[in-house]
Structures are given as structure tokens and as C-alpha cells.
Amino acid sequence: MTKVIDRLRPGKTVFSVEFFPPKTDEEERHLWRAIRELEPLDPAYVSVTYGAGGSSRDRTVRTTGRIASDTTLVPVAHLTGVNHSIAELRHVIGSYAAEGITNVLAIRGDPPGDPLGEWIPHPEGITYADELVRLVRECGDFSVGVAAFPHMHPRSPDLESDIKHMVNKLRAGADFSVAQMFLEPEYFLRLRDRLAQRGCHQPLLPGIMPITTPKVLGMTTQLSNMTIPDEVSAVLDPLREDPAGFREAGLEITTRLCEKLIAEGVPALHFYSLNRAKATREVLANLGLIDGVLKAA
8 A cells, every 4th residue: 555655746736635434325425526636636545434433433443444445546544532531542563564554644633522621541551652653654654744733733732832732743753744734835844843943854734724614714713713804804705605605716825825835845735625626626626736627627
């Protein structure tokens, strides 16, 4: 199975897409429609999330395994340490290996129910993500990714503590990192500079969620520990009762953000797709990252 690190091409910006495992038959149909629409575009990889507390563990394994066996895509399976013992984590990692999956995104994870609630480690589990990175590495020939936070992790008391934990994850053996969402490129670029200053040069991928509705915009801020920039609010607030206008303006803002990142030499754009393909395809077309035939499809 191809490793993610081999799909990040020097001198060329590629893209990746994140999905979540479906809970219903209807969600499953939406997911596989999106997968089939994006497959011809040859993303560098696609990832499948892992629910809080391992709530979607079996669906994550099953969905990622099906992508590995039934498509030409390179799958990345998420793994979180929440509510799992080391033995259980080894079992999940073994399940991924049995499905032919060799790329894992190792995330400590948030407490189920309240992402900002008190973090209580499993008595036989892990406390920090760097421990999970080492565990995955010990279990086989995996390419390991980790999460990055341009606006700092919500539990970090200060910037120095935040970057220390990030460096620990990379030095534990992570090959690449994927950033949480942001709307101002400066935050991402400063994080990249801070890592480089500490000798960490692994690829850092920006996380992009195409802005299509006020709800999606709210999700972006809630999940990324940031506030909406004034210049974004000035454009979008007057359009909150105009769905078509809001979507058009939101995708324009997303496209401009991606253009700035490409100009700064990012190796890939990582799209949080919400299991839909249309908005991601539109942004890719705006950026010229898919060819003319696919743009018109």
C-alpha cells in the first residue's frame, strides 16, 4: 500500500480529503457518492475519522478497509487513544494492518460528549499523542500523521507548551501533520515557521473546510478554537439569509485562502468534506488543480 509521504510531491501542490464513517444507509450512500466523484481526481490520500471515545471504531475500520480494497485511493485511518487501553489500541492497529491499511493519523482525542471537558486517561492507556505515535510505529510499517493546531490546542496553557507537544509528536516518529481549520493563513505559516526553527521539517498540511453555509462557518470556528476574522464577517454576515449568495461568497473566500497557501509552497491542501464532493471540487477547479474535463463534470 502506498504511503502518504510518497504522495506529497515536491514542487506541486496536491490535495487530500477527509470523510467520517456513515451512521445510516443514507449517509453511506452520500459517502460513497462523494468517494466515487473524487476518485478520478486522484487525491494524494483520503482519511476516515474516528469518533469520540472510539464510538465509530468498527465503522472506521470497515469504511477505511473498503476504500483500500474497492477503490484506487490511498486511505488513512484515524486512531484515538480516548477510552482505550494499550491492548485495545494494538488490536485496532492490527485490524488496520489486516485490511491492508498502512497509513494512520494518530490523535490523542477529546473526551466523549464534551470536547473541552476534563481529559481523563484510560488507566492502561496513553496520556499524550506522542505515545500513540510510538505505539503505531512499534506495531508495523506504518506511515503516521498527527494533528496540528494553528490557533493552539484548546487545552494548551500557552504557545510554548503547545509547540512543545507538537514537536514531541513529530520527534516520536510522525511523517506528516494535518492542521485544524483556520481562515487566516498567517496562523498556519507561523506554526510552520516555529516547527522549522526547532528542526521539524515534516510536511504540514493546512486543513480547509469550504464555507458553504452559516452552519459550516460556525463549525469551522467551534472546532478550530478561533473567532471569525472581521473581513470574513463583513462579507458573509449580510448574506446569512441568502443561501446562494452566502455559498458563492464563502467558496470565494475559501479559494483565496488556498491561493495564498499555494503561493507559500504548501505540499497539499487537506479538505474537510463533510462527506460531500461538490464544494471541494469547485474550489479545486477555481485553483486549477483539476483539469478542464473534470471541472466541467
